[in-house]
Amino acid sequence: MHDIQREIIDALHVKENINPDREVREIIDFLKNYKYHHDFIESFVLGISGGQDSTLLGKLAQMAVEELREEGHTIHFYGVRLPYGTQLDMNDVDDAIAYINPDFDVTINIKNAVDASVKALNNASFHISDFVIGNEKARERMKAQYAIAADRKGVVLGSDHAAEALTGFYTKFGDGAADVMPLTGLNKRQGQQILKYLNCPEHLYLKVPTADLESDRPLLSDEDALQVSYKDIDDFLEGKTVPVAAFNRIIHLYKVSQHKRDKPYHRYLKPKYMEE
Template identity: 30%
Template sequence: MTKISTFQVEDANTQIVDWLKIYAENAKVNGFVIGISGGVDSAVTSTLCAQTGLQVLCVEMPIHQAESHVTRGREHIDQLKIRYTNVNSIQADLTSVFDTFKSVVPHTSDILKVNLALANTRARLRMTTLYYFAGIQGLLVAGTGNKVEDFGVGFYTKYGDGGVDVSPIADLMKSEVFLLGKYLKVPESILTAAPTDGLFGDDRTDEDQLGASYDELEWAMLQDESKKSVEDFSGREKIVFEIYKRLNFVNRHKMIAIPVCKIKK
């Protein structure tokens, strides 16, 4: 797995902050709004946005959330507000909204499909909330997806956490996000926590859902970019590469432009 050096981490930090500041100034907005989950991606993204000196709004949006996620998120927000005077925060508890939604839509006997649809609904309710705050305060919604999630396995919700205005860390692998998080002094509780999307209301991790760790998926993504095939591997490497290729294929619709029916004239 390729890692970046301390010098490159510092350089990446500078590049992203400069890019964010220029983009916001050209868009004539006041700053950024970020959903805080208690994970490393949102912690790093919000810290990068804070460094621009522009207005930053961190939003907590619990929906039957695990207490550990809430605690980590608040620890990060409290730390960030001490370090940067341009950072503010607000909580929008969406639990009642989510429960109301569940009560008015039909369910099927296929509990797996229902649970997945409801998990994606959580993400889309949060996206809607972030755009509400963005609209009333003149902010851009900053995405928190990294490279392996956004362009490798498509591990995000279409029009949920994938619905953003800018993607500051989408060119960084997960391992690079962790290195940047350490450089930015993100709370240790976040850096050592197992990555999880928290969309199912239980303790399942991203690795539980994906079937492979981020380090393994990064390796597979690099192998795929090198035009390797399943036949080139055996054992665990073959299993991981097959997982990556399957997820990359089934989630391809998230990574390409919306198909448009072109009418011949």
């Protein structure tokens, strides 16, 4: 194994193998302990996209709040649908919500807010490309979740995991912004293992992953966008040998996305690579 591969695996806290039962217990206990230490919390809030990651975290969050209520705590889970207009894979969102069975099923359509923002920027002579509009969608979704959390004394959960952290495949201050990231350390196939263990409908965890942010390229797969497969990403994170081209692509993505994993830079905090 290359030194940089080991360094990345350690930094992202990835295990070579997982026990789904143990992971479920650890994540639920993690969420419960967060509530124990923050008395103000009365809700967990999460956007539900119909994809693997939010389906997994939504299920675990609902399980956590049900255990907390059995212990006498007042807390609820809000599963939030956040379509931009009409979502092409809305049937998957419906199925994910049915599987999770959240305390509250909320829909906030972000189209008017995003379009107004883009119009204002264009009127100010900024050219906002379809790709950048995708980032606007992600940030508007997170903004809506924080508004819900503020109103319901809650915190926002984030579904980012090791495979996304490795590649930087998330929007900075969009889906990359949250109060709590319970799926840290898991890769894609490990998330699938846990959903299978939790009796999730197979089509939800075998669904082709897509961020679906670009209107010009609807439902563009993550793998097409990243130019590397999740199999190779997961193998890399589990310390296995991957093809040279995939290895080089993964290392490139990791390096160019380092700024997303850094804390905001200020005068008294310098990342190690800037200390020279």
